[in-house]
Amino acid sequence: MKKLVFILLLFVFTGTLLAEDGSQLWLRLSGGKNADVSCNLNNATTEIAIKELKEHWYGNTPVQLVFSKAKELTRLGEGSFVIRRSSGSDPVRIEASTKQGLLYGAYHLLRLQQMGQAEGEMDVVETPRYQLRVLNHWDNLDRSVERGYAGKSLWEWESLPGKISPRYEAYARANASIGINGTVVNNVNASPQILSASYLEKVKVLADIFRPYGIKTYLSINFSTPAELGGLSTSDPTDKAVQRWWKDKVKEIYQLIPDFGGFLVKANSEGLPGPQDFGRTHADGANMLADALKPYKGIVMWRAFVYNPGDEDRANQAYQEFMPFDGQFRDNVIIQVKNGPVDFQPREPFSPLFGAMKKTPVMAEFQITQEYLGFSNHMAYLAPMWKECLDSDTYQQGKGSTVAKVTDGSIYNQKITAIAGVTNIGTDINWCGHHLAQANWYAFGRLAWNYKLTSEAIAREWINQTFGSTTNNPTNTAGSFSSFRDALTEMLLESREAVVEYMMPLGLHHLFAWGHHYGPEPWCDIPGARPDWMPSYYHKADSKGIGFDRSSTGSNAAAQYHSPLSEEFGNLSTCPENLILWFHHVPWDYKMKNGKTLWEELCYTYDRGVQKARSFQKIWDQQEKTIDTERFLEIQNKLKIQMRDAVWWKDACLLYFQEFSGMPIPVDIERPVHNLDVMKKFRLDIGNHENALEKDLFMK
Ligand code: GCV
Numbered sequence: 174m175k176k177l178v179f180i181l182l183l184f185v186f187t188g189t190l191l192a193e194d195g196s197q198l199w200l201r202l203s204g205g206k207n208a209d210v211s212c213n214l215n216n217a218t219t220e221i222a223i224k225e226l227k228e229h230w231y232g233n234t235p236v237q238l239v240f241s242k243a244k245e246l247t248r249l250g251e252g253s254f255v256i257r258r259s260s261g262s263d264p265v266r267i268e269a270s271t272k273q274g275l276l277y278g279a280y281h282l283l284r285l286q287q288m289g290q291a292e293g294e295m296d297v298v299e300t301p302r303y304q305l306r307v308l309n310h311w312d313n314l315d316r317s318v319e320r321g322y323a324g325k326s327l328w329e330w331e332s333l334p335g336k337i338s339p340r341y342e343a344y345a346r347a348n349a350s351i352g353i354n355g356t357v358v359n360n361v362n363a364s365p366q367i368l369s370a371s372y373l374e375k376v377k378v379l380a381d382i383f384r385p386y387g388i389k390t391y392l393s394i395n396f397s398t399p400a401e402l403g404g405l406s407t408s409d410p411t412d413k414a415v416q417r418w419w420k421d422k423v424k425e426i427y428q429l430i431p432d433f434g435g436f437l438v439k440a441n442s443e444g445l446p447g448p449q450d451f452g453r454t455h456a457d458g459a460n461m462l463a464d465a466l467k468p469y470k471g472i473v474m475w476r477a478f479v480y481n482p483g484d485e486d487r488a489n490q491a492y493q494e495f496m497p498f499d500g501q502f503r504d505n506v507i508i509q510v511k512n513g514p515v516d517f518q519p520r521e522p523f524s525p526l527f528g529a530m531k532k533t534p535v536m537a538e539f540q541i542t543q544e545y546l547g548f549s550n551h552m553a554y555l556a557p558m559w560k561e562c563l564d565s566d567t568y569q570q571g572k573g574s575t576v577a578k579v580t581d582g583s584i585y586n587q588k589i590t591a592i593a594g595v596t597n598i599g600t601d602i603n604w605c606g607h608h609l610a611q612a613n614w615y616a617f618g619r620l621a622w623n624y625k626l627t628s629e630a631i632a633r634e635w636i637n638q639t640f641g642s643t644t645n646n647p648t649n650t651a652g653s654f655s656s657f658r659d660a661l662t663e664m665l666l667e668s669r670e671a672v673v674e675y676m677m678p679l680g681l682h683h684l685f686a687w688g689h690h691y692g693p694e695p696w697c698d699i700p701g702a703r704p705d706w707m708p709s710y711y712h713k714a715d716s717k718g719i720g721f722d723r724s725s726t727g728s729n730a731a732a733q734y735h736s737p738l739s740e741e742f743g744n745l746s747t748c749p750e751n752l753i754l755w756f757h758h759v760p761w762d763y764k765m766k767n768g769k770t771l772w773e774e775l776c777y778t779y780d781r782g783v784q785k786a787r788s789f790q791k792i793w794d795q796q797e798k799t800i801d802t803e804r805f806l807e808i809q810n811k812l813k814i815q816m817r818d819a820v821w822w823k824d825a826c827l828l829y830f831q832e833f834s835g836m837p838i839p840v841d842i843e844r845p846v847h848n849l850d851v852m853k854k855f856r857l858d859i860g861n862h863e864n865a866l867e868k869d870l871f872m873k
Contacts, residue, residue: 193801195603198347198611199638202229202283209235217385218272221349222279229283232291235264236282238275246270252354252387253300254278256285261293273354273387280350287638299623302581305591306621307355307391307474308348309437309538310598314364314372320542320690322549323599323606328358333375341379344598345386351618355389357593361439361476363393365401368422377429389434391474396438396458397446398422409451410461419465427469435471436462437509437593442479455479455494456501463503472589473506474536477526478516482703486721486728487710488514492525500532507534507589512562514730515711517545518682519673522742522752523562525733528569528579534587535580537562541613542597544690546672549597549606551815552789552808553672554665556616556628563624568735577624592621607811608804611639612665632665633658640800657799660792667785673751675782675819677826679775680720680755683711684826689857692818693825696853712754714833718761718771720754731756750774761834772836779823780842786812786819825852 208230212219219238226236246253247270254269254277267278281299285291311319312326329338348356358379359367366372380390399405399418408415426433440447440458448458459475466473480490491514502508508530513521517540527535539559546553563577570584582590594617597605605611615635619626636658676693677684685708686694695708704710713721723730724743731743741747745757750766753759763771790812797805824845827838838845 193804195608195611195804195807198604199615199635200347200350201638202287205229205231208232210238211235212238212240212275214238214240214272214275216272218276218387221346221385222276225283226279229286231286232265234258234262236279237264237266238279239266239268240270240272240275241268242270243268246274249298249300251301251304252277252352253298254281255299256282256295256297258293258295265291265295276349276387277352284350284634284638287641288634301352301622302577302624303536303590303592303621305355305434305472305536305589306353306618307357307434307591307593308353308541308598308617309357309361309393309593309595311360311362311542311595312358313360313362314366318599319360319362320540320544320595321597321599322542323597323604323610324601325599327598327600328375328379330372330375334378337378337382340600341382342386345383345388347604347614348388348618349386351615352622353618354387355391355434355591356383357391357393357437357474359393361393361437362443362445363395363439365395365398367392368394368398368402368426370425373426373429380430380433384432389432390430391434391437392426393437393439394462395446396440396448396450407451408446410448410453410457411451416461416465419462423465423469423471427471433469433471435466435473435505437474437476438462439476439478442476454498456498459506460501460503463505467503467505471505473503474509474591474593475502475506476538477508477510477524478538480705482705486723486730487705488721488723488730489728489733492529492733495526496529498533499530502533504588507536507587507591509536509538509591509593511538511540512559514733515682519546519669519677520558520680520751520755521682522734522755523565523567523576525730527565527576528567528574528584528735529733531569531585534585534589534591536589536591536593537576537580538593538595539617541594541617543610543613545685546669546676547815547818548691549601549610550811551672551818552607552609552664552668552812553613554609554616554628554632554668555613556620556631557666558669559617559620560624560628563620566738568738581624594621603807608639608808609665609811611635629662629666632662636661636665640804654799657796660796664789664792668789671782671785671789671819673782674778675786675822678778678782679750679771680752681712681826682755684708686857692855692857693822693852695826695829712830713758714830716833716835718759718763719775719830719833720758721756722758723756727758761836770836772834773839775830776827776838776842779827783816783819783823783843786816790816820846821852825849828852 205228208227210223210226212223230236251271252273254274256267256278258265269275269278314330316326318326327340397408399408399415403418405414439445441449459473463473477491477495479494480487510524510526514524543553565576567574567579574584578584597610612635616631619631684693684695686692687697687699697708712719732739742756748756759771761772765774793812824847828845828849
């Protein structure tokens with residue numbers, strides 16, 4: 174009997190040790206040795222740094238946190254730090270000229286420890302490339318999350334300000350550990366209610382929790398708030414009463430949240446109100462808010478995501494609308510521009526606004542949540558996609574004027590530099606819906622800090638911390654961790670391209686189903702719906718060919734880019750093939766560089782994407798003994814869904830486009846397993862997309 178109890182207890186105990194639900198993210202730091210940590214500055218932020226090091230630093234030497242206004246440190250700028258140790262037996266010295274720098278230094282030391290790089294001599298100098306590294310939550314006040322696939326909103330508005338979820342602090346800690354220093358807590362499709370006194374009390378509680386972690390709180394605002402909430406007869410930005418209203422509101426906010434960051438604004442976009450409703454301009458609207466925020470050092474992040482149905486190519490519109498206002502915005506306004514000119518598609522060229530606005534600060538907006546990349550069902554590691562944008566040469570100030578450099582202040586004298594990511598976070602126990610999607614939250618933070626890091630280096634860091642052993646809590650029961658890390662790194666690095674290949678290769682875009690952005694519906698045609706929301710607007714398939722002519726014979730979007738890109742993109746023979754259907758309507762029998770016809774290339778590329786999805790499953794199945802069972806099985810299940818969807822995408826697109834090309838699917842690729850007529854009847858219950866796929870889509 175005693176033996177049985179012992180075995181049971183052992184089982185429960187080891188079971189608990191081995192339980193991994195993903196809730197600890199990349200911070201699976203174990204209880205430490207009560208390290209010897211000292212600090213010459215005492216405040217809530219340094220207390221956190223001390224606590225983290227005391228609990229998780231395993232090195233045998235003490236750690237000294239040193240706040241210093243030494244020239245070298247102040248020159249490096251806010252958030253920067255150095256970590257130095259002359260030999261393995263000396264104390265580690267983390268020095269910074271700001272409290273945030275000390276906190277980031279502490280997290281960096283722990284990261285180095287987990288990478289096995291915190292031994293011996295150390296000489297690390299770290300400085301963030303962007304001043305503001307901001308998450309955007311598209312969270313609504315009813316706790317639904319627009320384009321969120323990981324449960325409900327973290328913010329429990331109904332029980333705030335009274336009840337405080339432990340997740341608020343866990344969220345702040347995770348962000349601080351990767352250098353994120355701002356969060357916009359509500360959706361850009363903003364409710365005026367967020368500025369009501371009762372909501373501001375709730376926001377204050379969040380801001381108080383985030384502050385010690387170096388995170389500023391921002392709010393998305395609805396441009397009509399003065400009328401909708403304030404009861405004014407207008408929200409016209411030139412109206413004195415409206416200006417007064419915003420000034421008073423801003424004052425009220427700063428009384429509650431003294432370090433409030435400012436406003437994020439989506440105006441005159443997708444039906445939202447804005448200054449144009451009153452015959453005013455984006456500059457009028459942004460400047461009015463900027464004036465109200467200025468005395469408190471607040472800023473306005475004004476979005477350039479604007480487009481209207483009509484004759485003009487959607488891809489051209491943001492540039493046309495914003496370029497005339499270059500130089501007319503106040504110095505506390507920054508224009509927030511999505512990475513591509515349309516809308517977070519699996520592959521887009523960079524937005525031509527980057528670098529073109531020379532007298533106005535511009536910041537990139539990336540989407541961490543996978544609205545167009547398989548929700549939280551598909552593995553799509555997005556660091557390569559973001560780097561593709563950041564590393565793109567705009568040529569605006571000669572060769573080497575990359576998107577990164579025209580936004581980080583190194584080419585233009587920007588007073589504010591920033592970068593934003595639309596989060597993939599929700600109430601799911603693993604935060605992101607898919608364990609591997611945590612890598613995207615992590616990667617956004619790390620790239621915002623230093624976009625020079627390689628996607629591979631970031632992946633390896635993330636894997637080490639997320640799956641590797643913690644010192645006293647080994648989770649690796651068998652097998653070799655380094656071969657696991659190599660395998661998962663390879664999967665992650667290939668994953669985004671695989672998604673592009675099985676969804677929308679060669680520059681195809683927006684082939685999504687009506688009502689959701691998950692599955693394919695290139696045939697979608699809803700009578701009376703906005704044409705620019707229909708896939709045929711983008712693919713333009715006909716008996717001659719496929720693709721959007723954005724050359725001089727078409728919408729001429731290519732001309733919005735600086736030479737030599739305008740010529741390169743605008744000319745079919747020089748356009749990069751991975752964007753060829755973005756810029757050109759290409760004949761089906763057009764000869765690609767490898768000698769295949771366009772149609773064949775399309776078929777082979779879709780097939781390659783499917784093969785990659787299958788190879789991910791095979792690689793993953795070999796990892797069973799290396800990591801904990803829970804995460805192994807959960808990821809295995811997601812990869813199965815991804816594989817199934819990849820086939821669905823390939824079959825739907827190839828069978829549909831074949832109706833136009835009239836050409837055979839090459840014999841050496843996988844035959845379609847679905848029938849086009851049946852696929853056209855698939856309907857997705859989007860509220861429950863994972864099960865709906867089984868139930869509604871594939872059992873019909
Ligand atoms: C928040 C796309 C998305 C919308 C989103 C919008 C935007 O259109 O589908 O959900 O709205 O972009 O970025 O404002």
